[in-house]
Amino acid sequence: MPNQTTKPDYEPIMTAQTMSNETRDELIPRLIQDYALKFSSDRQFLRYGRCPSCNKKELFTGADSPWTIQCGRANKCNYQASTRDIYPDIFANWTKKNPPTPTNPNATADAYLQSGRGFDIVKWQGSYTQEVFKDFYSDFTCPSVRFNITSDGQAIGYWERLIEPAANIKKARVQTGFKFKGHAWLPPKLHLQHGVWSYVKELWIVEGIFDAMALTENGLHAISNITAGNFPAHTLAQIKARMAELGKPLPKLIIALDSDHAGRKATDKLVATARQNGWDVTAAQSSEYSDGADWNDLHKAGKLTKTDLERYRFYGELLIAETAKDKALLTYNQYGTTSFYMFFNSCTYWVKVDSESFDKAKQMDADSEPTEDLFNTEEELKEAVQLWHDDLMQSCMTVTQIMNCQPQALYYQQNLVTDESWYFFRIRTPQGDTKNTFTGSQLSAAGEFKKRLLSVAPGVIYQGNSKQLDIMLGRMINGIKTVETIDFIGYSKDHQTYIFNDIAIRHGVTYALNKDDYFDLPNNKSLKTLAASPSIRIGDKPKEPANWLADIISGWGVQGVISLVGFMGSLFAQQVRDRQKSFPFLEIVGEPGTGKSTLLSFFWRLIGRDGYEGIDPNKTTKAGRLRSLSQTSNMPSVFIESDRDGAGTGRNSQFNWDELKNLYDGGTIGTRGVKSAGNEVYEPPFRGTIVISQNLPVVASKAVLSRICHLFFALDNQTRDSEAAARRIEALQTEDVSHFLVDILKMEDKILQVFFDTKIAHENWLKDSGVKAFRVAHCHAQILAMFDAMKLVLPDLQRLDGAVKQEVFNMATERDQTLDTEHPLNIQFFDVLERLNAAPNTIEGAGHHIRRLHINHSKNPDLLAISMPEIYQLANEYRYDLPPQSDMHHALRQSRQFKFVAANKTVASQITGRSIRCWVFEMPKNLSLT
Numbered sequence: 001m002p003n004q005t006t007k008p009d010y011e012p013i014m015t016a017q018t019m020s021n022e023t024r025d026e027l028i029p030r031l032i033q034d035y036a037l038k039f040s041s042d043r044q045f046l047r048y049g050r051c052p053s054c055n056k057k058e059l060f061t062g063a064d065s066p067w068t069i070q071c072g073r074a075n076k077c078n079y080q081a082s083t084r085d086i087y088p089d090i091f092a093n094w095t096k097k098n099p100p101t102p103t104n105p106n107a108t109a110d111a112y113l114q115s116g117r118g119f120d121i122v123k124w125q126g127s128y129t130q131e132v133f134k135d136f137y138s139d140f141t142c143p144s145v146r147f148n149i150t151s152d153g154q155a156i157g158y159w160e161r162l163i164e165p166a167a168n169i170k171k172a173r174v175q176t177g178f179k180f181k182g183h184a185w186l187p188p189k190l191h192l193q194h195g196v197w198s199y200v201k202e203l204w205i206v207e208g209i210f211d212a213m214a215l216t217e218n219g220l221h222a223i224s225n226i227t228a229g230n231f232p233a234h235t236l237a238q239i240k241a242r243m244a245e246l247g248k249p250l251p252k253l254i255i256a257l258d259s260d261h262a263g264r265k266a267t268d269k270l271v272a273t274a275r276q277n278g279w280d281v282t283a284a285q286s287s288e289y290s291d292g293a294d295w296n297d298l299h300k301a302g303k304l305t306k307t308d309l310e311r312y313r314f315y316g317e318l319l320i321a322e323t324a325k326d327k328a329l330l331t332y333n334q335y336g337t338t339s340f341y342m343f344f345n346s347c348t349y350w351v352k353v354d355s356e357s358f359d360k361a362k363q364m365d366a367d368s369e370p371t372e373d374l375f376n377t378e379e380e381l382k383e384a385v386q387l388w389h390d391d392l393m394q395s396c397m398t399v400t401q402i403m404n405c406q407p408q409a410l411y412y413q414q415n416l417v418t419d420e421s422w423y424f425f426r427i428r429t430p431q432g433d434t435k436n437t438f439t440g441s442q443l444s445a446a447g448e449f450k451k452r453l454l455s456v457a458p459g460v461i462y463q464g465n466s467k468q469l470d471i472m473l474g475r476m477i478n479g480i481k482t483v484e485t486i487d488f489i490g491y492s493k494d495h496q497t498y499i500f501n502d503i504a505i506r507h508g509v510t511y512a513l514n515k516d517d518y519f520d521l522p523n524n525k526s527l528k529t530l531a532a533s534p535s536i537r538i539g540d541k542p543k544e545p546a547n548w549l550a551d552i553i554s555g556w557g558v559q560g561v562i563s564l565v566g567f568m569g570s571l572f573a574q575q576v577r578d579r580q581k582s583f584p585f586l587e588i589v590g591e592p593g594t595g596k597s598t599l600l601s602f603f604w605r606l607i608g609r610d611g612y613e614g615i616d617p618n619k620t621t622k623a624g625r626l627r628s629l630s631q632t633s634n635m636p637s638v639f640i641e642s643d644r645d646g647a648g649t650g651r652n653s654q655f656n657w658d659e660l661k662n663l664y665d666g667g668t669i670g671t672r673g674v675k676s677a678g679n680e681v682y683e684p685p686f687r688g689t690i691v692i693s694q695n696l697p698v699v700a701s702k703a704v705l706s707r708i709c710h711l712f713f714a715l716d717n718q719t720r721d722s723e724a725a726a727r728r729i730e731a732l733q734t735e736d737v738s739h740f741l742v743d744i745l746k747m748e749d750k751i752l753q754v755f756f757d758t759k760i761a762h763e764n765w766l767k768d769s770g771v772k773a774f775r776v777a778h779c780h781a782q783i784l785a786m787f788d789a790m791k792l793v794l795p796d797l798q799r800l801d802g803a804v805k806q807e808v809f810n811m812a813t814e815r816d817q818t819l820d821t822e823h824p825l826n827i828q829f830f831d832v833l834e835r836l837n838a839a840p841n842t843i844e845g846a847g848h849h850i851r852r853l854h855i856n857h858s859k860n861p862d863l864l865a866i867s868m869p870e871i872y873q874l875a876n877e878y879r880y881d882l883p884p885q886s887d888m889h890h891a892l893r894q895s896r897q898f899k900f901v902a903a904n905k906t907v908a909s910q911i912t913g914r915s916i917r918c919w920v921f922e923m924p925k926n927l928s929l930t
Contacts, residue, residue, distance in 0.1 A: 081524045094108050100143075137543060213296070324401075403460065534631065569782070585709065596713060615628055699891040776812050835878075857916055
C-alpha cells in the first residue's frame with residue numbers, strides 16, 4: 001500500500017461549490033465499493049483508489065464534495081471523470097427525493113441546483129422559482145427551475161431548465177413568444193441599481209445561466225446571453241448608461257462562450273460587434289480546442305482558480321488572434337518555446353523563433369525601449385514594454401504553413417482479436433471536417449502520413465518534415481484516450497450493452513453516439529463498433545403509432561404472432577444462453593404466396609433494418625456465411641428459400657443444415673487465420689439466432705430437427721381481410737415502426753425476469769401433456785416464456801394467450817412425432833423404389849415375356865445399392881414423382897427403414913458386371929429389392 005503521508009501530484013481544488021448531505025452519503029459508499037478508495041487520516045479526502053485508466057492506486061477525490069474523481073499521476077495518466085456521469089441514478093429522481101412542500105415550494109429546484117449543479121443556493125434565493133412544465137402534445141409534465149430575464153429592472157420573459165425532461169423533449173427553453181434577442185440574464189448582485197457597478201472592471205458574457213452562476217460563485221461578474229449567437233446589445237446599452245451615470249469607465253468584456261464549434265464560431269462575431277460598439281473586449285475559452293467543459297462543470301470540478309482563469313483567457317486570446325503571427329507571438333509569450341506548431345484558420349503552421357536575431361535587434365533598438373519617466377503608472381509602462389518586445393519579436397519569427405488542414409487525434413482504438421489498432425483523427429479544413437483512422441505505420445514517417453492524409457481528406461497535403469511530424473504527434477497522442485471496440489452490430493455481452501449505428505442501449509437507458517463517433521457509457525467506458533453493416537436506423541416514435549399488431553394477427557393469425565415472438569426473442573439470445581445454454585431455431589415453412597417474405601421483411605423493419613429478408617445459403621460461400629453469421633449479435637440470421645432445382649453438385653451445392661447444429665448453444669461459427677507472425681486463429685462464437693424460411697421443411701439429422709420450432713403456413717387460412725392486412729403491413733416504412741426496437745430493449749430487465757420466471761413451468765406443462773423429447777419441450781417452453789415476456793411490450797397479446805399455448809403445444813407434439821418416425825421424403829423415395837422394382841422393364845404386347853426391372857446392384861442380399869442417376873431417370877420414364885435429388889441426399893442419410901451405410905461408394909454391380917457408384921443401405925429383413 002502507498003505511504004499514507006505521500007500526496008498525489010496535485011490536490012483537488014476545493015471551491016465554493018457544495019453538495020447536499022444526502023447526495024454525498026449516497027456517493028461515498030459507491031465510490032469506496034467500486035474503486036477501493038480509502039479515507040485520509042483527516043477524512044478530507046478519499047485516496048488510493050484503483051484508477052480505471054492506468055490501474056494504479058492513485059485515484060482520489062474530495063470527501064466533502066466528490067464531484068469528480070481523478071488520478072494523481074497528473075503527467076502520466078491525468079484520468080478524470082465526473083461522478084454525475086458515473087452514477088446518473090444518484091443525480092436523478094429529484095422530484096421523488098425532494099418533493100415540493102407548502103413551506104418550501106422550491107424544494108426540488110433547490111436540490112437540483114445544489115446537488116446537480118453545485119451551487120450555494122443560499123446565495124441565489126429569490127432569483128429563481130420552481131414551476132411545472134407540461135408538453136402540449138404528449139401531456140408529459142415535469143418540474144422546472146425558472147429564471148426571469150429583465151430589462152431596466154423589469155421582467156420581460158423567462159428561461160427555464162426542465163429538471164427531469166423526457167428523452168424527446170428539449171431540456172431548456174424560453175417563454176413562448178418571448179424575443180430575447182439583444183437581452184441577457186443578470187445575476188441578482190448585478191442588478192443595474194446596485195452600487196456594485198462602481199467597481200466592476202471585467203464583465204464575462206457566457207451562454208448558459210448556470211455558467212454565469214458558476215463564474216459568479218467564483219468571484220467574477222458574469223451575465224448570460226442565453227444562446228451563442230445573441231449579442232446582448234440592449235442589456236449592454238443599459239450597462240453603458242449606468243456606468244455613465246456613476247461616472248465610471250466601462251468594464252472590459254470577456255466573451256466566454258462554450259468551447260464547442262458553435263461557441264468558437266460565434267466568439268469572433270461577438271468580439272467584432274462589441275468592438276464596433278465601443279467596448280474593450282477579449283475572449284476566454286475553457287480549452288485550446290473545441291472539446292472543453294462548460295463553466296458549470298469546471299465549477300464543480302474546482303477548476304476556476306485564478307491560475308485556471310488566466311489559462312482560459314489565454315485560450316480565448318488564441319481564438320480571436322487576427323493573424324497567424326499574432327497567434328504565434330501569443331504562444332511564444334506564454335510558453336517561451338522557440339520552435340513549435342500551431343493551428344490557425346483550420347491550417348497548421350510551424351513557428352521558428354531566432355533568439356540570436358532577437359537579442360541583436362534588442363541591443364540595436366535599446367534606445368527605443370520605454371522607460372518609467374514616460375508613463376504615469378506601472379501598468380501603463382508594463383503594457384508599453386510588452387508592445388515594444390512584441391514588435392521586435394515578430395521581426396525575428398518565421399511562420400510557415402506545413403498543412404492546409406488542422407489534424408486532431410481524438411482517441412486510440414484497437415481490435416484485440418486481430419491485433420490491429422488505429423488512431424482516430426478529425427481533419428478540419430476551411431471547407432469542413434473529415435474523420436478517419438491512421439495506423440501506427442502511417443504516423444511513423446512524413447511520406448506515409450502525407451499519402452494517408454491525401455486519401456482521407458480531399459485536397460489537403462502535408463509539407464513538413466518527419467521531425468516536425470514527430471513533435472506534433474508526440475503532443476497529440478501523449479496520454480490519448482482509448483476507446484474499446486467490437487466488430488459486430490448488436491449486443492456486447494462484455495459490456496451488457498446493445499450497440500447500433502447511432503444509439504446504444506444499456507439496461508433500459510439509451511446513449512447517443514457522440515460527436516467523435518463512439519458511445520460514452522457508465523463507469524467511464526467508451527465503446528464503438530467497427531462493423532459497417534448491417535445498417536440499423538431507428539426512427540422517432542410517431543405521435544400516433546401504427547397498430548401493426550392487429551394486422552399481424554389478422555393477416556397471419558396465431559402463427560404470425562409466434563413468428564414475431566421467435567424473431568424478437570433473438571434480441572435476448574445471449575442472456576438466455578447464459579442461463580439456459582441454448583436458444584431454439586425457428587422454422588417458418590409454408591406454401592408459396594402465404595406471405596412469409598412479407599412477414600420477415602416487416603420484422604426486420606421493426607428493428608431498423610430496411611430492404612432485407614435474409615440470405616440464401618445455397619448462393620453463398622462458406623466464408624460468406626461465416627461473415628454473415630458473425631456480423632450481428634442478439635439478432636436473427638435468416639436463411640431463406642434455397643435453390644431446389646440444382647443437381648446438388650459443384651461449389652454451391654445444396655446447403656447441409658447439420659452445419660448449424662453447434663450454433664444452437666452459441667458455439668463457434670468457424671475458424672479463420674489471423675494475419676500475424678504466430679499461429680493465431682479467429683473463432684468467433686455465434687451470438688445470434690437462426691430463422692429458416694422456405695417452402696419445404698428442413699431435411700436434416702434428428703439432432704438438428706430437435707432444435708427447431710416448426711411453423712407451417714397454409715393458403716387455406718387466407719381471406720380478403722388477411723390479404724388487406726398484409727398490404728397494410730407492406731406499406732409501413734422503417735422510420736414509422738423501428739422505434740419498437742428501443743421500446744422493447746428499454747424493458748430488457750423486466751422481459752428477462754418474466755422469461756426466466758415462467759420457462760420451467762411451461763416446460764413441465766409440455767412434458768406432462770405428452771411431449772417426450774427433452775430438447776423439444778425445452779425449446780418450445782422458451783417460445784412460450786418469451787411470449788409471456790412480450791406481453792409487457794405488447795399488452796394486446798394477452799387475449800391470444802390460450803390460442804398461442806395450444807399452437808405451441810401442437811408444434812411440440814408434431815416435432816416429437818417427427819423424431820420418432822421416418823422422414824416423409826424417405827417414405828416417398830422408397831415407395832417409388834418398390835414401385836420401380838415391381839414395374840416391367842419391357843411390355844411388347846400380349847403373349848410376350850415381361851421382364852422386371854433390376855435396381856439393386858449389390859451382390860450381398862443384406863444390402864441395397866442403388867444408382868441415384870439411374871433411379872431418377874427411371875422415375876422420370878415411369879412418371880413417378882420424386883423430391884429434388886439434392887434434398888434426398890440429406891434425407892437418406894437419416895433413413896430409418898433402410899439404414900444408411902455409404903454414399904457414392906464403388907460397388908461391383910450384379911446387374912452390369914462392372915463397378916458403379918451407388919448409395920448403399922442395409923436391407924430390411926422382411927423386404928428384398930432385386
